[in-house]
Amino acid sequence: MQAKSSAGEQKGARAGRTFTESARRAQIVQAAIEVIADVGYASTSFAKIAKQAGLSSTGMISYHFKGKDDLMHEVVAEVMRVAGEYMVPRIGAAEGYRGRLRAYIESNIELLVVYPKHLPALTEVLTNLKGDDPQRIGFTESVKSVMDVQEQRMREAQAAGEFRDFDARVMVTALRGAIDGVVVRSVTDPDLDVAACGRELADIFDRATRRTP
DSSP states (O other), X not given: OOOOOOHHHHHHHHHSOOHHHHHHHHHHHHHHHHHHHHHOTTTOOHXXXXXXXXXXXXXXXXXXXSSHXXXXXXXXXXXXXXXXXXXXXXXXXXXXXXXXXXXXHHHHHHHHHHSTTHHHHHHHHHHHSOTTOHHHHHHHHHHHHHHHHHHHHHHHHHHHTSBOSOOHHHHHHHHHHHHHHHHHHHHHOTTOOHHHHHHHHHHHHHHHHBOOO
């Protein structure tokens, strides 16, 4: 007979998850994203997530996550991971500052087509996290870092002569707000052509930033 493992051993085993455990966690996170996007953060429960994931009970969720907050934090991390994997190669393949700006905008909006639940779920979670929540603070810092990089790229484009003179921070802030606006609109307008919105936004910001003769 095999001896029972200690609590420390169990904790260690959980930290070094098996393939099956990792797959189950991913399944639960995906189900959570879908439920949050469909019914909202406040109405999301372990029971609804378990049903969406095809689990017989909520016990499996409680085994893998300490509570709702823990699961929501994982949802945010997963959305950010997916967004990065989708967007970064497309931005990197674009040519010139104008091309990379267009690729950034269009690939960000395209996430709503390829992963229609992810960005709405992210918006729901972040809207409902408390201001002092470490995950919200971490996300805010992450967004600020991205905006800082975008601002620097715009200044580089201005120095290279591709972009006209303007306040780079104002432009980056306007860009972020425009993209977020499409995400919010897509939730209430299921017939919205988000790909067309992405192209339109890319055209708008291309005209707003480029240097003309």
